Amino acid sequence: MLSGHSFTSSESHSPIFSARPHDSVVPTTSTKSSIVSATELATEVDKPADWAHAITLDPVIKLTFPEVPIFNPIKAIQTVSTSFPYWLKTRSVSKLGFVAPIHYKWRDALWFAIQHPHSKYSTSRGRDFSVSFAIQTIFRACHHHEMRQLDNGRSGNERNALLYLVGETLKLPASSARAQVTTAGGVVLLPILNFSPYTLSPEFRTTASALARTPENLLLVHCVTEFRRVDNGENQMKLDMISALYQKKILGITNQFVFGVFQFDTDMLQINAGLWQDDKIKIYRVGTYSLQAPASLLEFVFALRGINQLGRTYRDQLLESAAAFQEAIKTKPLVDAWASTLIPDINADFGAPIVLE
Known part of the structure; x- marks a missing residue:
């Protein structure tokens, strides 16, 4: 539900960060010493922890879930995957x-x-x-x-479809670290077609979108992926998940999970689930899977199926609440929590999306 409202449905002057890979910096001022790129946040040891504290992220991925009903969908995904x-x-x-x-x-x-x-x-x-x-x-x-x-x-089918985009630029929340955007390895998006609050308000579009560009329809970031054969993609995955979770917070749907997948040790994959709890981001491990074991990869496939199905449920919930949402924002507009994102070439060709059925 939208924060502060109840529904009947269920539940700067800093340099510009490029939309290109590696989050390269385009210098526009002389304050370089205070600038931190998203790549630095993901790769340096101390900066991710400082930034996590600033934007209220608990940086430790939890291995167990609290025994509360909101985690039942995640437990169901674990069960269906095996x-x-x-x-x-x-x-x-x-x-x-x-x-x-x-x-x-x-x-x-x-x-x-x-x-x-x-x-x-x-x-x-x-x-x-x-x-x-x-x-x-x-x-x-x-x-x-x-x-x-x-x-x-x-x-040495269009309504039921999910979109998978590679190299999408995501906005980051405002923080003292001054990172503005990050480039995700892969993003699974839920297209919310004909969502009236989004289609009718340019201001809503800018605030509600986690993407650096402004798409024609609301695209809800549901899952992010970081597949790297050499480097551990955990920190980059966390950056991507933070963007998605702040989108959820802006929309007032903090009871919905965001998922992240990263590769480590060259042959291992890990699925994680992130959620707002007590006004803080918590990330939990859903499962780990081996690229060398067919049964483990089949488990991975079923887990992804469960995640996709949950995403469709989330989309239906949001669509059902569109009218109430539209009425609520008349008196309480969305709060823009994003860092300034004056990025060139936002409408560049991102390539044809892969449709996930």
């Missing part, structure tokens, strides 16, 4: 489809992980045969990762 189709346990070759001989090791590893006496995976997903296509992709991903590791060793 529930596989029953036919995987029976080693049904016909339902799995053709498996190339070079992928047999990954197929066997998947079967073993599911059939192991102490397996954490259950088989209660009914007749979801469409999963076979995802599994084939997972086998190829495992094989591709193995080949890259070997190479390194030798050489």
Whole structure:
């Protein structure tokens, strides 16, 4: 709900930061010593902690969730991610489809992980045969990762759609660190089509958008990704999540989660969930997954499915509240919490988005 209102529906003079990768600085004044780029915030040891304190982020990713109802959707995602189709346990070759001989090791590893006496995976997903296509992709991903590791060793529907954009520039909240924008590796966006408060008010558009550009429709940042084979993308992921969570705060929907994925140790992925709690940002680990284990990657796929489904629920909730939202902002306009974002070439070609079904 919008802060300060109840709904019936459920729940500067600093240099300009470029929209280009690496958040390069375009000098416009002589105050360089006081400038911190988003890249510095993500990579230097001391600056992220100072900045996190300034914008009320708890920088420690929590490994357990509080026992309160708001975390039930996250627990449900954890549960659904470990529930596989029953036919995987029976080693049904016909339902799995053709498996190339070079992928047999990954197929066997998947079967073993599911059939192991102490397996954490259950088989209660009914007749979801469409999963076979995802599994084939997972086998190829495992094989591709193995080949890259070997190479390194030798050489030393529109309403229901989610958008995935690469290299999108996100706004950051105002703070003493003076970072204005950050470039996300990848962003999953929820298009809120025909959301009247957004379509009718230019001021609302500027304030409500977490993107440095101003899109035609409200795009709600739902999940961010940082896939890096060498560097740990955790800090950059946190920057991206902060942008998304401040968008939630501006819109008064602080009871909605934002998700972040980052890669570490070259072959590990971690999904995290962020939420406003007691006027502070908290981030929790949802799960970790290995690029070398097919069962683990299938778990990752199901977790992403759950995240996408939750995003559609969030979008429906926001659309249902549009009329009440429109009425509320007449007396209480949105508060702009963003840093100044005078960025050149905001409307540059960002490339065709990838649609996630």
